[in-house]
Amino acid sequence: MTVTVKNVFVAQSIDGGVYWRAPLGTEQPTDATSPLDDAFENQGTCSKDGLSVGIARSSKSEQDFDGVDYVDIQDEYNGTFKLTLMDVELESVKKTAFGDEKVTFEPATTSHGNRYHVEHSQDQLPLSSHVFWTRSGKKMKRWVVEVGRVTDIAEMKAQRDASTKLELTIKAKRNSNGNLVEEYGDDGEKLPATPTTKTVTITGSPTGGTFTLSVGGQTTSALPNNATASAVDTALEALSTVGTGNATVTGSAGGPYSVTLANGGTLTATSSLTGGTNPGVTVS
Structure with a gap:
């Protein structure tokens, strides 16, 4: 085994955030990097004390007649997250902290500023979905609690020499997979892409109509039958699955075009060309 500091994880926030919450039933992330569903609300800045992840497992032993440990029985397993929020x-x-139905906000008017009202109630807080997301350089790590509840709130201090902070404890319940927590990581070390080069040919001598090209599930804007290589290049680079500077297209207006995708990917074409004899477009 080669020991390397590359295996260390020093946590940092994701654009200032560490913790997101959403209603039950929200689509859950299944990796460490993809964007969260819009229903997940950022809970703001976490204090320097960081995020405590408590994945606890404990067991007890039963002894046989001679007083020797004979069988061990797991008597506890839980997933608990604790962090202190600053905003x-x-x-x-x-x-x-207090319940979705217990907080109301009123926007500013000409007679008062933005207002809020919090009902401090003994009612148990609702079950929600929770995501904890951090990075370490290019690495990313994400813990997903599909079903969990805020169970504890620490004392909040209002003082002149420090900002008020809110310490929360969130406990996980079983999710749809029967687990308490799903943890995902990505070290950010992408393999170099293998460029692909294809020839796009317009057939049947069309006199009008358009065609489109698709890469990775995204489709270009409609291109005329006599599109220049530059127009085809621009349309491809407008796709997020290709990106600026990641396509090279050469050829005459109306094709054939030689298309090179720097990041690889499958290139397909769809024809709405008209005129000529059985007009179409092929990728080979």
Whole structure:
């Protein structure tokens, strides 16, 4: 085994955030890097104390007649997350701490500023979905709690020499897979892409109509039958699955075109060409 500091993880926030919450039933992330569903609300900045991840497992032993440990029995397993939030005036933070139905916000008017009202109730807080997301350089790590509840709130201090903070404890329940927590990681070390080069040929001598090209599930804008190589290049690079500078297209207006995709990918074409004899477009 080669020991290397590359295996160390020093946690940092994702654009300032560490913790997101959404209603039950929200689509759950299944990796460490893809964007979260819009229903997940950022809970703001976490204090330097960081995020505590408590995955606890404990067992007890039963002894035989001679007093020797004979069988061990797992008697506890839980997933608990604890963190301290600094943006205590955020609407999303107040709703997480006190309940969605217990917090109301009123926008500013000419007679008063933005207002809020929090009902401090003994009612148990609702079950929600929770995501904890951090990075370490290019590495990313994400813990997903599909079903969990805020169970504890620590004392909040209002003082002149420090900002008010809110310490929360979230406990995980069984998810749809029967687990408490799903953890995902990505070290950010992508393999170099293998460029692909294809020839796009317009057949049947069309006199009008359009055609489109697709890469990775995204489709270009409609291109005329006599599109220049430059127009085809621009249309391809407009796709997020290709990107600026990642396509090279050569050839005459109306084709054939030689298309090179720097990041690889499958190139397909669809024809709405007209005129000529059985007009179409092929990729080979």
